[in-house]
Amino acid sequence: MSRAATTSDSFNAVAEPRRRDILEFLAPAERPVGAIVDALGLAQPSVSKHLRVLLDVGLVEVRRDGRQAFYRTNAEAIKPVHEWTSRFERYWRRQLTRVKERAERAERESERSDKTTTYRRKP
């Protein structure tokens, strides 16, 4: 079935670096498409397409005035992502604690070796 459509949810829409840039740019105040093009140095069609995706998932809103289209970030649509990541807050806090304890322990006991090892890619 291939990949899920970016059009379906905020998580996918936000996975695109350029779209994140656009969202940041449009968060303080609404801007016409041309301003985004100038500010981010992207091609106009490209910006329109990204805006289309963002609009489809509700991450931005538009206000048309004459031949211009003023877009603006709809911050509320980012909340779901924020909330999802928040569920892990307790865990990374806990991990930090563990790391600290481990460091202090290592400082006390000079040396030792574990039977099992924990790997992490791309160190």
Place this chain on the structure above:
Amino acid sequence: MSRAATTSDSFNAVAEPRRRDILEFLAPAERPVGAIVDALGLAQPSVSKHLRVLLDVGLVEVRRDGRQAFYRTNAEAIKPVHEWTSRFERYWRRQLTRVKERAERAERESERSDKTTTYRRKP
């Protein structure tokens, strides 16, 4: 150039619903691959592939013991995503305020019509 590789960053890795499920499942404690397969009802090869992606971006860690591989969520790798979304917190708070004010105003003044309209897709 096509789409950015999911392998490159947490944002893309987390865009996959199944991978989010896996991360949640592995957050409380490490689990062997088989446990994930059973718990989420996914095919074993599929799980291995998702774990591979998560491992590449550092979202999980492995501890090998015999023929089993115990995976565990590395919550800290989710922080960047959390922090990025946090930058919009002030905006959605502000928006909520605006919405509330608008509602109260509407309650007072019976009717009125705006010159410009704000659209949102897929209402």
Place this chain on the structure above:
DNA sequence: TTGACATATTCCCATATGGGCATATAGTTG
């Protein structure tokens, strides 16, 4: 060594982009 068990890889395929470029749509102005 052989066979069972736990994971990881590889192949193949259908689908979804994202970028570049050209063109279609409006809305504006002379």
Place this chain on the structure above:
DNA sequence: CAACTATATGCCCATATGGGAATATGTCAA
């Protein structure tokens, strides 16, 4: 109406998946 401006779409193409099935790799037990 014609020329111009601001955006939106359509096309084509290279690339990255994700799932399913089959197979490879590694480990343990008899």
